Amino acid sequence: xxxxxxxxxxxxxxxxxxxxxxxxxxxxxxxxxxxxxxxxxxxxxxxxxxxxxxxxxxxxxxxxxxxxxxxxxxxxxxxxxxxxxxxxxxxxxxxxxxxxxxxxxxxxxxxxxxxxxxxxxxxxxxxxxxxxxxxxxxxxxxxxxxxxxxxxxxxxxxxxxxxxxxxxxxxxxxxxxxxxxxxxxxxxxxxxxxxxxxxxxxxxxxxxxxxxxxxxxxxxxxxxxxxxxxxxxxxxxxxxxxxxxxxxxxxxxxxxxxxxxxxxxxxxxxxxxxxxxxxxxxxxxxxxxxxxxxxxxxxxxxxxxxxxxxxxxxxxxxxxxxxxxxxxxxxxxxxxxxxxxxxxxxxxxxxxxxxxxxxxxxxxxxxxxxxxxxxxxxxxxxxxxxxxxxxxxxxxxxxxxxxxxxxxxxxxxxxxxxxxxxxxx
Ligand code: S3P
Numbered sequence: 001x002x003x004x005x006x007x008x009x010x011x012x013x014x015x016x017x018x019x020x021x022x023x024x025x026x027x028x029x030x031x032x033x034x035x036x037x038x039x040x041x042x043x044x045x046x047x048x049x050x051x052x053x054x055x056x057x058x059x060x061x062x063x064x065x066x067x068x069x070x071x072x073x074x075x076x077x078x079x080x081x082x083x084x085x086x087x088x089x090x091x092x093x094x095x096x097x098x099x100x101x102x103x104x105x106x107x108x109x110x111x112x113x114x115x116x117x118x119x120x121x122x123x124x125x126x127x128x129x130x131x132x133x134x135x136x137x138x139x140x141x142x143x144x145x146x147x148x149x150x151x152x153x154x155x156x157x158x159x160x161x162x163x164x165x166x167x168x169x170x171x172x173x174x175x176x177x178x179x180x181x182x183x184x185x186x187x188x189x190x191x192x193x194x195x196x197x198x199x200x201x202x203x204x205x206x207x208x209x210x211x212x213x214x215x216x217x218x219x220x221x222x223x224x225x226x227x228x229x230x231x232x233x234x235x236x237x238x239x240x241x242x243x244x245x246x247x248x249x250x251x252x253x254x255x256x257x258x259x260x261x262x263x264x265x266x267x268x269x270x271x272x273x274x275x276x277x278x279x280x281x282x283x284x285x286x287x288x289x290x291x292x293x294x295x296x297x298x299x300x301x302x303x304x305x306x307x308x309x310x311x312x313x314x315x316x317x318x319x320x321x322x323x324x325x326x327x328x329x330x331x332x333x334x335x336x337x338x339x340x341x342x343x344x345x346x347x348x349x350x351x352x353x354x355x356x357x358x359x360x361x362x363x364x365x366x367x368x369x370x371x372x373x374x375x376x377x378x379x380x381x382x383x384x385x386x387x388x389x390x391x392x393x394x395x396x397x398x399x400x401x402x403x404x405x406x407x408x409x410x411x412x413x414x415x416x417x418x419x420x421x422x423x424x425x
Contacts, residue, residue, distance in 0.1 A: 002378070003407040003418065005395035011248035013424040017235050019044040019068070019228040020256050021413050022167070022195050023286065025052050025094045027226040029175075031072040032061040033080070033102060034203055036223035040070040043228060047412045048092035055099055055112075058083040074223050077179055082108035086147070089114040091341060091383070091412055093121055097168035098196075100126050100148060101175030104135035105155035113147035117341050117383060123148055125164060126172045133158045133176055133184070157182035164336060165190035165309040167260075170214070177216030178205050188212040192309040193260045198285050199226075229256035229281075229288035233386075234414050236264045236314045241393045241424075242293030243273040244324035250424065252291045256283065263311030267318060271298040271325055300327035300370055308334050316348045316390045322368035323357045324397070331365035341412075342384040351379045351391065355398065376400025385412035392421050 024044040029052060031038040043049065045068060053063050053070070060081035062073040080102075089095040089112060096112050100123075103110060113119075119140075127143045136153035139145055155176055162169055170188060174196055177184035183206075190212070197214065201207045203224050206217035235255040242250040257265065257277075268275060274294040281288050298321060303311070311318065315337055322329035337344040349361040352368070356375040360367045376398050381388035388409040395402035410417040 001408060002403050002405045004401050004403040006401045007398055008396050009247065011241060011245045011250060011396065011424045014251040015238060015420055016253045017230040017255065018046065018414050020231040021046060021048060022094065022193060023228045024049040025098065026195050026199050027228060028052055028056065028070055028072060029098055029102065030199055030203060030221065031074050031223050032056045033077050034074040034221040034223040035076045036074055038072045038223035039225045041227045042068055043070040046415055047090055048095065051090040051092045052095045055087045055089060055095060058085060058087055077220060080106065083110050086111045086113050089118060091115050091117055094168055096146060097126050097172045098175060100130060101172030103150045104130040104137060104176045105153040106150065107152055110150050111147050119146050122339055125169050129158060129160050129173055130176055133180060155180040158184040161187045162189050165192045167192040171196035174200065174216050178219040180218060183217040185215050190306045190309050191260055202285050226284045229283040229286055230254040232256050232261050233313045235291065236317050237389050237393050239264065239268055239293050240317045240321045241396055243268060243296050243298060244321055245397055246295050248295045250293050254288050255291050256286055256288045258286050260310060263307050264314040267301060267303055267311060270301045272296055273298060298325035300325045300329040302330045304332045312336060313386060316344055316386050317393065319348050319352065319366060319368055320390055320394055322370060323352065323374060324372055325370040327370055329368045332362065333364055335364040342382045342387065347382055347387055374398040376402050378403040378405065380405040381407060381409040383409050385409045389414060389417055392417065
């Protein structure tokens with residue numbers, strides 16, 4: 001379906017954003033393999049996290065969904081049972097990669113598969129180290145693409161330097177590590193989101209983090225009740241909308257601000273955004289707060305290196321902010337963006353160019369020259385939730401109307417996005 005939108009004269013609102021996607025996946029996965037019952041409150045009922053629940057149920061876990069709450073009845077780390085059918089992860093990279101760590105070396109066969117986007121995404125980054133540990137995993141195209149087959153094996157140990165700064169890869173190995181005979185030692189390339197280390201440690205796993213070095217010993221884990229804060233990656237759309245629109249004031253409630261996710265805040269601050277933080281809270285070991293964003297005059301900036309993993313999902317919306325910033329914004333070291341739900345470098349550069357922005361594409365990023373101008377047109381999300389929503393925010397400020405094909409892709413991470421956008425007055 002497609003959706004057409006015109007710009008708005010003012011942006012005013014008080015928004016409660018959806019629960020964090022990364023934390024919702026982890027809360028239900030880890031509690032499903034822990035011992036004991038747990039209540040996960042404010043769980044994200046987006047398509048990706050529902051795929052995780054469906055996969056865990058096929059593995060014999062009893063999970064009850066009641067409104068925005070999820071109840072798990074975990075029976076311990078070895079308790080999963082052989083599934084009767086293929087485990088379908090839909091569009092969810094976090095599900096396929098983290099579940100691979102949970103399924104590696106089990107004493108039954110099973111297959112993880114997903115949609116056409118998942119089948120294109122690189123999987124050997126997890127299969128290779130899991131097989132080095134002793135799992136017997138294979139996949140299409142020299143172990144690069146789903147479907148992924150699990151054929152038993154015996155997890156022993158691993159010492160490994162991660163070739164990419166990826167929380168999905170790191171988490172997959174940590175999950176295999178707690179079930180391995182002797183544990184694992186891994187080294188991150190750069191710091192990536194640390195939700196897995198925090199939550200598993202809180203559940204009793206023996207995990208030691210020393211800078212980029214992570215040691216995981218064989219561990220049993222106990223269930224924990226968890227309250228999920230709002231998703232900073234969803235809040236990012238309103239932080240940028242409020243910053244680039246010339247008459248805005250938007251309150252965004254309960255935003256998770258774990259520093260391994262908060263690169264967008266540093267970047268917007270550097271660009272001169274007006275962000276006010278209040279009401280700091282702790283959500284089951286994760287910091288959160290309310291953020292008030294107001295109109296501002298942004299300046300261009302450089303984003304590269306260690307900062308990239310801290311804002312990897314926010315680059316499409318940061319690129320839009322850069323169109324309305326004075327001077328140049330240079331984004332480099334971000335080649336990973338080509339391996340997300342879509343090739344987010346080329347699709348972002350292409351739609352922005354077609355809408356009249358001044359953008360240059362690099363293999364590992366882009367350069368945007370601020371012109372304070374976007375025209376309009378018809379653009380596709382290409383089934384990518386973050387592109388669909390970036391186009392939605394662009395429509396609030398573009399000169400002419402923007403029509404978005406396949407706008408419902410946003411449901412993967414942000415059910416209710418278009419209602420929130422329409423309600424901003
Ligand atoms: C995620 C990690 C990131 C991110 C994805 C969610 C996670 O992927 O892009 O949306 O929950 O661990 P990578 O770890 O592959 O960079």
